[in-house]
Amino acid sequence: xxxxxxxxxxxxxxxxxxxxxxxxxxxxxxxxxxxxxxxxxxxxxxxxxxxxxxxxxxxxxxxxxx
Amino acid sequence: xxxxxxxxxxxxxxxxxxxxxxxxxxxxxxxxxxxxxxxxxxxxxxxxxxxxxxxxxxxxxxxxxx
Numbered sequence: 562x563x564x565x566x567x568x569x570x571x572x573x574x575x576x577x578x579x580x581x582x583x584x585x586x587x588x589x590x591x592x593x594x595x596x597x598x599x600x601x602x603x604x605x606x607x608x609x610x611x612x613x614x615x616x617x618x619x620x621x622x623x624x625x626x627x
Numbered sequence: 628x629x630x631x632x633x634x635x636x637x638x639x640x641x642x643x644x645x646x647x648x649x650x651x652x653x654x655x656x657x658x659x660x661x662x663x664x665x666x667x668x669x670x671x672x673x674x675x676x677x678x679x680x681x682x683x684x685x686x687x688x689x690x691x692x693x
Contacts (some may be wrong), residue, residue: 563680
């Protein structure tokens, strides 16, 4: 099974798990729509920072700067 | 094994396979650095258009508009 977990990386909080078992990531409005392998969807105003598939990790970051 | 193939999507050519068995994708200069599961690297001035992990597909597109 090939899927990955998406983590949101923020300056203060560091890394937090946003969604597990992500299947698809598509652009949506000002951010991304993530769909997991069960068909559940989440939206987030963020972009893909980097991807490491063998480690099942997708890192997201928000465009807002403090 | 979790990896995916990266395809470049262009208006004229449509979809062309850019790299197989992609492990990591990281931002690099004006584009992306892709590393495959064997450690080989490729650079491309493109961004991630969308991702479909269960189908092992990463779609890239270039920011240039004709």
